[in-house]
Amino acid sequence: MKAWTAFRNSRAPGVVLLALLLVTWQLSATYWFKSPTWPTVTRIFEAWFENIADGTIPGHLIATLWRQMLGYGLAVVIGIMLGLVMGYYRLLYNLFEPLVEVLRPIPGPAYLPILVLFVGIGHEMKVTLIFLASLFPILLNTYSGVRSIDRVQFDTARTLGLSTLQTFRELVIPAASPQILTGMRISLAISLILAILGEMIVSNDGLGYFVLLSQRTFKVPDMYAGIFTLALLGYVLNRLFLIIESRLIRWHTESSGRT
């Protein structure tokens, strides 16, 4: 009974389900559903290790990460800076907010045709695409975070004689940081999606390119190995982000009772 409660409250059920699914996959591919499109799990891992050993997957991974981080990094810097001043200065908010509301609903991939016309089909196009799609969640969360800062906190800063710059440093940025980080986390996932999309449409490197190329050349295990790498990449990035986030805003998570 006690062991059952411990099991129920742990991460074990999810891990067991994952293992069961992999075993089912393996059995189904070995005995019931033999097809080149459905390789066994072991075959996929073989392909994965081969592609890692000969440097194919690491090379594509670095290409993907590089353009993702470039576009995402730009979105973080510009989104936060613009969001901070938009949230703080009412005029800038009233000036830019309608524009943001018009541009925001455009799905990231829809920028692609325009970008091809203006930026071409190279590296810059993919980085710009990632940047545009990642910008809005960060921008929006930043200015709404700043705007929801309580009047009492601004009055406190004024009675303590803080200048505008000091108010940003001591109050605005830390107070808005939980929401800024939420926007950054949403955009992190978006940036990976757009990186892969860009690579699938037109590219000669990156994991998106590798997955699509493997499929087109009937290297099905390689294709699955590429997708597995993407799953791993997404997972690791999100984990890393959560670790950094919990360090940065421990006061917030602990005071709001979230763990």
Added chain:
Amino acid sequence: MTDTLQIDGLEKRFTSHGRAAFRDISFSVGQGEFIALIGPSGCGKSTLLHIMAGLSEPTAGTVSLNSEPIAGPRSEMMFVFQQYTKSIFPWKTVLDNVRLGVKYHSGASSHEMEKHCLEQLNLVGLGRYPNYYPYQLSGGMQQRVAIARALARRPKILLMDEPFSALDAMMRVELQDLLLKLWSDLGLTIVFVTHDLDEALYIAQRVILLSASPGTIAQNIAVPLPYPRRQIQTRSEPEYLRLREHLFRNMVAQVMAGRADVP
């Protein structure tokens, strides 16, 4: 007693509905005085205090500090807010919160500054908690941090906006006595807004009662009870009870009048 704060013909109208929160408010605060401002809710007592602090603008009248009109927050006059959970920044430790008021204004070395801030924490009984975060402290302790932060700037005047009204009865008693001690030890001038008649009478030398909206001064009476005051004795003295009844009658009359005014 020399006057330090002079409030002259103060009026505040809200632009949204054009009604006055209060009008014709004039009084002066002597140096070292402890004044309580009370009144029914909506009489604008909190707005009045914000204007005195330079955090808000009046629509008419002036506030002057040592005959100099107030145009913005002044370092010799510190404000203590009711909402300590907000005015104390939750991302800073207790010590960093206290330091925030002095780090950009004092020429002292960081070591001296820290020593100064720790002294203020000792004054409010938080000497053992400099590295705690606000969420690890009780409400009463958080408001003590706010008081220590105000004191760190060495103000002459404290403006306090219902500082203890969010605390439970035990904490309130404790902080009232702490405040009285700080007032007499440090020679502060205090203007204290409250909606609690008993609190006003217990701590202040003078109680100003505002009438219902639009607020005007209905009563401005001295409280001739000796200091140090004692929670039980002071509150059972005949003079205390007489003043309490007198003020309570007036307050009820204000509330009734306020109701009759509503169309």
